[in-house]
Amino acid sequence: MEKQRCSWVGADDLYQAYHDEVWGRPVFDSQELFAKLCLDGQQAGLSWITILKKQHNYEAAFANFDPAIIAKFDDDKVEELLLNKGIVRNRLKVNSIIKNARAYMTHFSDTQGDDFSRFIWSFVGGKPIVNKFNSMSEVPAQTPESEAMSKALKKLGFNFVGPTICYAFMQAVGLVNDHTTDCFYYDLSEKRKS
Secondary structure: OOOOOOOOOOOOHHHHHHHHHOOOOOOOOHHHHHHHHHHHHHOOOOOHHHHHHHHHHHHHHOHHHOHHHHOOOOHHHHHHHOOOOOOOOOHHHHHHHHHHHHHHHHHHOOOOOOOHHHHHHHHHOOOOEEOOOOOHHHOOOOOHHHHHHHHHHHHOOOOOOOHHHHHHHHHHOOOEEOOOOOOHHHHHHHHHHO
8 A cells, every 4th residue: 555645755766765764754864964955055946856866966065064174165065066067056055065064174173062952952952843734835935943944144244045945844853743633643753742
């Protein structure tokens, strides 16, 4: 029997696996959160499946999203990345990952003592917001929490982190559970809490 999934999931096996195994699962690892935030920024103006299909290429091109390495990328590296057919070859988007890595290293490196995960999770009080949307038409594009996150990230020097991108990021990393109530995962996630 076919699983009932959120309506945004198409027939693509990769998309279904992403929905079933990744989307909406709480992520607490700082580097993984950084990677997801950067990937969501790459989505701007594109469909998520486009970025999802290129995720391994991004990981290879951007040192597995290690901000300490990316922060040292120079103009020559940018030019090299712009020749990489495996990623979105948009100068602003390539530079945004480097800019975000530098902001991360300035504010969240081990030497600074601040924790990116704790910072990100502070926008939802440290635990996922569980919504009860019956259909995707009820799901907002942004929320006061994503607006606050966007504003705070921009103040720290991050970019491609508008409130809509931040909300997509919050959904992806489980800060909010936006699986619709008819989705098989919604019941699973509720049972795990009890």
